[in-house]
Amino acid sequence: MSPAVTLVAPVLLLVASNVFMTFAWYGHLKVDKGPLWVIVLASWGIAFFEYWLAVPANRIGRLAYEPAELKAMQEVITLAVFAVFSVTFLGERLTLNHGVGFAFIALGAWFVFKGPF
Template sequence: MTPAWTLAAPVLLLVASNVFMTFAWYGHLKVDRGPLWAIVLVSWGIAFFEYWLAVPANRIGRAVYEPAELKAMQEVITLVVFAVFSVLYLGEKLTLNHGVGFAFIALGAWFVFKGPL
């Protein structure tokens, strides 16, 4: 039997890493000034910390998940983190189209976890 921590640690680390990566990729959209090279360097610096979480998440997760499962999990986590970020930080509205599109991606992840058909 797999310990609960081994199952949960990759998920928690991927959530944390995605928060960093979402800020690295999209946080600068609220910055109205500054040279592009500075924005890129700041984003790169934020992404550095994302790697410190994502790499261990995948190494720990490999003990209990297949690589395709880890990737599918990461994509769904990315969408959830981005949706929350988009609404709370960027002030965007999520539409039915977003929900349907995200649901299709989540359905794809479900098929990855379902195993051979």
């Protein structure tokens, strides 16, 4: 596998997996009716596809990144995907507090990638 693929593929796969997982975890908030067990089963069905993307992302990503870097990357991607989802799908507003909180998490990821001090 080429070095470019091992650097980029995990990022793209993690973005796609996070789209699925965000819908699995939060998409049901737009559903007002139905028993909880149906909602849970539907969420599991969506999450099934998330795993088909996340596991290869981490297997391929391990060729170029440390596990802590993969996890930090995943958290930042999760927040970015959630922010877009929250505004576009749920109709929520992002506030300055959200931005500051997300920025602190991104700063934490930066420290992970910066390497040992």
